[in-house]
Amino acid sequence: xxxxxxxxxxxxxxxxxxxxxxxxxxxxxxxxxxxxxxxxxxxxxxxxxxxxxxxxxxxxxxxxxxxxxxxxxxxxxxxxxxxxxxxxxxxxxxxxxxxxxxxxxxxxxxxxxxxxxxxxxxxxxxxxxxxxxxxxxxxxxxxxxxxxxxxxxxxxxxxxxxxxxxxxxxxxxxxxxxxxxxxxxxxxxxxxxxxxxxxxxxxxxxxxxxxxxxxxxxxxxxxxxxxxxxxxxxxxxxxxxxxxxxxxxxxxxxxxxxxxxxxxxxxxxxxxxxxxxxxxxxxxxxxxxxxxxxxxxxxxxxxxxxxxxxxxxxxxxxxxxxxxxxxxxxxxxxxxxxxxxxxxxxxxxxxxxxxxxxxxxxxxxxxxxxxxxxxxxxxxxxxxxxxxxxxxxxxxxxxxxxxxxxxxxxxxxxxxxxxxxxxxxxxxxxxxxxxxxxxxxxxxxxxxxxxxxxxxxxxxxxxxxxxxxxxxxxxxxxxxxxxxxxxxxxxxxxxxxxxxxxxxxxxxxxxxxxxxxxxxxxxxxxxxxxxxxxxxxxxxxxxxxxxxxxxxxxxxxxxxxxxxxxxxxxxxxxxxxxxxxxxxxxxxxxxxxxxxxxxxx
Amino acid sequence: xxxxxxxxxxxxxxxxxxxxxxxxxxxxxxxxxxxxxxxxxxxxxxxxxxxxxxxxxxxxxxxxxxxxxxxxxxxxxxxxxxxxxxxxxxxxxxxxxxxxxxxxxxxxxxxxxxxxxxxxxxxxxxxxxxxxxxxxxxxxxxxxxxxxxxxxxxxxxxxxxxxxxxxxxxxxxxxxxxxxxxxxxxxxxxxxxxxxxxxxxxxxxxxxxxxxxxxxxxxxxxxxxxxxxxxxxxxxxxxxxxxxxxxxxxxxxxxxxxxxxxxxxxxxxxxxxxxxxxxxxxxxxxxxxxxxxxxxxxxxxxxxxxxxxxxxxxxxxxxxxxxxxxxxxxxxxxxxxxxxxxxxxxxx
Numbered sequence: 001x002x003x004x005x006x007x008x009x010x011x012x013x014x015x016x017x018x019x020x021x022x023x024x025x026x027x028x029x030x031x032x033x034x035x036x037x038x039x040x041x042x043x044x045x046x047x048x049x050x051x052x053x054x055x056x057x058x059x060x061x062x063x064x065x066x067x068x069x070x071x072x073x074x075x076x077x078x079x080x081x082x083x084x085x086x087x088x089x090x091x092x093x094x095x096x097x098x099x100x101x102x103x104x105x106x107x108x109x110x111x112x113x114x115x116x117x118x119x120x121x122x123x124x125x126x127x128x129x130x131x132x133x134x135x136x137x138x139x140x141x142x143x144x145x146x147x148x149x150x151x152x153x154x155x156x157x158x159x160x161x162x163x164x165x166x167x168x169x170x171x172x173x174x175x176x177x178x179x180x181x182x183x184x185x186x187x188x189x190x191x192x193x194x195x196x197x198x199x200x201x202x203x204x205x206x207x208x209x210x211x212x213x214x215x216x217x218x219x220x221x222x223x224x225x226x227x228x229x230x231x232x233x234x235x236x237x238x239x240x241x242x243x244x245x246x247x248x249x250x251x252x253x254x255x256x257x258x259x260x261x262x263x264x265x266x267x268x269x270x271x272x273x274x275x276x277x278x279x280x281x282x283x284x285x286x287x288x289x290x291x292x293x294x295x296x297x298x299x300x301x302x303x304x305x306x307x308x309x310x311x312x313x314x315x316x317x318x319x320x321x322x323x324x325x326x327x328x329x330x331x332x333x334x335x336x337x338x339x340x341x342x343x344x345x346x347x348x349x350x351x352x353x354x355x356x357x358x359x360x361x362x363x364x365x366x367x368x369x370x371x372x373x374x375x376x377x378x379x380x381x382x383x384x385x386x387x388x389x390x391x392x393x394x395x396x397x398x399x400x401x402x403x404x405x406x407x408x409x410x411x412x413x414x415x416x417x418x419x420x421x422x423x424x425x426x427x428x429x430x431x432x433x434x435x436x437x438x439x440x441x442x443x444x445x446x447x448x449x450x451x452x453x454x455x456x457x458x459x460x461x462x463x464x465x466x467x468x469x470x471x472x473x474x475x476x477x478x479x480x481x482x483x484x485x486x487x488x489x490x491x492x493x494x495x496x497x498x499x500x501x502x503x504x505x506x507x508x509x510x511x512x513x514x515x516x517x518x519x520x521x522x523x524x525x526x527x528x529x530x531x532x533x534x535x536x537x538x539x540x541x542x543x544x545x546x547x548x549x550x551x552x553x554x555x556x557x558x559x560x561x562x563x564x565x566x567x568x569x570x571x572x573x574x575x576x577x578x579x580x581x582x583x584x585x586x587x588x589x590x591x592x593x594x595x596x597x598x599x600x601x
Numbered sequence: 602x603x604x605x606x607x608x609x610x611x612x613x614x615x616x617x618x619x620x621x622x623x624x625x626x627x628x629x630x631x632x633x634x635x636x637x638x639x640x641x642x643x644x645x646x647x648x649x650x651x652x653x654x655x656x657x658x659x660x661x662x663x664x665x666x667x668x669x670x671x672x673x674x675x676x677x678x679x680x681x682x683x684x685x686x687x688x689x690x691x692x693x694x695x696x697x698x699x700x701x702x703x704x705x706x707x708x709x710x711x712x713x714x715x716x717x718x719x720x721x722x723x724x725x726x727x728x729x730x731x732x733x734x735x736x737x738x739x740x741x742x743x744x745x746x747x748x749x750x751x752x753x754x755x756x757x758x759x760x761x762x763x764x765x766x767x768x769x770x771x772x773x774x775x776x777x778x779x780x781x782x783x784x785x786x787x788x789x790x791x792x793x794x795x796x797x798x799x800x801x802x803x804x805x806x807x808x809x810x811x812x813x814x815x816x817x818x819x820x821x822x823x824x825x826x827x828x829x830x831x832x833x834x835x836x837x838x839x840x841x842x843x844x845x846x847x848x849x850x851x852x853x854x855x856x857x858x859x860x861x862x863x864x865x866x867x868x869x870x871x872x873x874x875x876x877x878x879x880x881x882x883x884x885x886x887x888x889x890x891x892x893x894x895x896x897x898x899x900x901x902x903x904x905x906x907x908x909x910x911x912x913x914x915x916x917x918x919x920x921x922x923x924x925x926x927x928x929x930x931x932x933x934x935x936x937x938x939x940x941x942x943x944x945x946x947x948x949x
Binding site for chain 1 (some may be wrong): 615616695709711712713714715716717718719720721722727731734735738739741742745746748749750752753754755757758759760761762763764765770771774775776779788791792795796798799802803873876877878879880881882884885886888889890892893894896897899900903904906907910911914915916918
């Protein structure tokens with residue numbers, strides 16, 4: 001790969017975006033961008049919420065509960081009248097000063113709960129005007145989050161969490177990142193105004209007694225019960241949107257550009273130029289990767305995240321580009337490309353978002369790059385293990401995507417119309433020039449296995465173990481067996497190998513050995529203690545065997561070689577033969593895993 | 602048969618024939634369903650009422666205000682107070698797992714009670730424990746306020762009664778349903794732009810024009826297919842949600858609104874593809890245009906998300922209905938305008 005050529009192609013690619021746009025397009029683009037630029041600040045200022053006025057409360061203007069209703073965004077006041085609730089005009093009616101008529105429905109009860117929390121917030125506001133603060137706020141509370149077994153305090157505050165029930169909407173608690181000892185100990189509701197946050201104290205001595213003497217009784221305290229914010233996960237959803245949606249625009253443009261090359265053989269001149277395929281692909285990708293970085297950095301800055309966040313999001317951006325690249329090489333039309341792009345966005349967004357929900361709650365969150373961002377924003381200490389687990393699988397998967405795509409970035413594949421699965425098989429078969437290459441490709445597929453298995457664990461760990469463990473075992477067996485055999489099948493269909501029993505056995509063994517070695521990547525999960533989970537152990541226990549005896553070390557190797565050979569023997573014959581053999585291999589694998597989990601685990 | 606319908610059917614057939622598209626839709630459906638189930642499940646787990654009966658929270662109470670605080674804790678849903686004489690003993694109990702949280706409550710001279718709460722970190726129970734403690738301590742705060750009421754100039758309002766309603770009930774209606782309603786509409790607009798841009802890039806557009814169809818009829822045929830599929834998808838979502846115990850109160854009005862928005866977005870996509878010759882630029886114009894239009898619409902008295910949420914949850918106001926009617930009128934008018942503009946562009 002020559003850097004000079006890569007840069008020239010990159011410059012050309014970037015210039016093509018700017019240079020060849022005709023005047024009308026430029027004006028249109030400028031207009032739309034202007035509208036976006038004008039609307040964005042207005043939106044930030046007015047901050048419309050989708051939940052505005054979804055619950056209706058019948059209350060007259062003189063009623064004391066009129067004020068709490070006005071205070072809460074989700075509540076809207078409707079004029080009282082005879083049978084407002086019965087007639088469906090309102091969900092809750094306030095009668096007199098203490099009577100409440102509630103619609104007999106989930107919505108009615110939810111409306112009452114909203115009114116209740118609105119009243120609490122209103123009371124807190126009312127009390128804030130009192131002179132006798134100790135009587136107005138007679139309870140103050142400090143929360144320390146303590147891991148059982150080791151008394152390490154703090155670390156996980158809810159202070160940055162989105163305040164989903166606006167009980168404390170009036171007060172903002174800007175969690176104190178104070179206190180010595182190197183740990184940032186921000187407990188749920190502590191502002192920096194002096195209330196001693198309980199810091200790390202060994203052995204369980206009394207840590208809270210320092211608090212009362214320090215906390216001044218002069219002003220309204222911030223650490224009232226109403227100000228407690230339980231760690232609530234939805235901010236990661238917001239982050240997923242903030243980081244991922246702009247990437248969506250980048251990949252749309254990128255996919256379009258790659259597919260453009262394939263329309264009317266437009267990419268041919270480049271292919272016959274002295275530039276290698278890698279030069280072309282790297283050059284075409286570079287501007288978009290730069291664009292992704294340019295988009296990510298200001299966003300990270302805006303949400304208050306640092307370098308670690310950018311480093312965590314960039315591999316995700318690379319995977320976005322990588323999968324889009326493959327999609328654009330496989331797609332037959334722009335329409336198909338749009339669907340591929342949407343699917344990529346949705347799947348990767350789910351992968352980024354779902355586990356990150358559990359940041360601060362559960363180690364499973366570490367698999368999502370967004371959890372690094374969440375931790376970074378909260379000022380939690382940087383964890384190398386979690387960072388590696390979040391970024392390494394994603395980054396390696398991106399590299400593998402490009403590796404597979406490079407294999408089919410050639411004349412006979414670029415300009416032919418084939419169905420997507422057939423193209424995918426072509427891409428898998430392209431690098432298979434020898435038996436050894438089969439093993440190497442298996443290793444390359446391991447990041448995808450890791451991502452799929454992590455996602456399976458993330459989605460199932462909430463379920464009861466009795467249900468989750470069998471499902472995870474089945475999923476793991478299916479994922480691993482497919483990863484070990486799908487390229488072998490591709491090799492046979494593309495006539496890379498002779499359809500003979502000996503060849504099939506050799507390929508199976510090579511693939512099995514490759515997987516056995518690649519599987520060691522799963523040891524990453526050790527870094528965050530994911531295998532301590534019941535489901536985690538079921539999924540990843542296999543990679544850790546071998547600590548004990550030589551027999552245990554050899555067992556997974558034998559398993560992988562045997563099952564891969566079984567499916568390779570089937571793949572040798574036909575698609576149906578492959579399906580049947582694959583099912584057999586999955587069953588074998590399942591039986592083995594079940595034995596391991598029940599006897600060893 | 603009407604030649605426009607033939608074209609529309611051709612578009613739908615091309616979507617169906619490319620099975621990968623069906624696959625892509627299926628994946629979308631799976632992931633969206635899966636994450637919504639997960640989110641709704643989580644939300645109900647965190648809601649104090651919903652998890653109330655399920656997980657018991659044992660709280661160790663100690664300190665000189667413990668006798669006061671303990672009964673208040675006991676009154677909570679599935680919360681049980683265990684009294685300890687000394688803080689050390691309470692912390693030891695926490696370490697052993699006898700209790701899930703420790704509250705050390707001390708009464709100060711001012712009458713204020715200082716509570717030092719210790720909760721387990723890094724476990725799934727943390728959120729449940731903290732939200733229960735919050736409820737209990739708020740209850741205790743009200744009780745203490747009442748006890749000290751003679752020192753207050755104004756009295757706090759009595760809280761409305763508790764009926765086990767979830768404060769997160771609205772989440773499904775205000776976040777999930779609008780998202781599910783608008784995603785297909787955006788995609789429809791996008792593939793409408795694709796369809797026309799593709800005809801122009803591959804130079805089959807002139808071929809299509811030589812068919813016995815006028816330009817407005819071509820626009821009709823293309824748009825019809827894409828406008829039709831979005832409400833169909835949303836209707837599936839609504840049915841799916843209704844089966845899962847989330848009734849949609851005005852499904853027809855909501856679908857009408859979605860159809861109008863889809864019409865607007867498809868018109869936008871078609872217009873972008875007609876105005877801009879290249880696919881990529883057309884997509885960019887469409888994406889940013891849609892984003893800007895959506896942002897601008899959010900500044901209306903009732904944003905599109907809010908309209909869908911209100912129709913779905915059953916709290917529509919006059920403004921809601923006006924917005925729906927306005928969207929439909931705007932959709933029809935801009936559709937007609939695009940047809941005329943397309944015809945004019947073709948003749949010049």
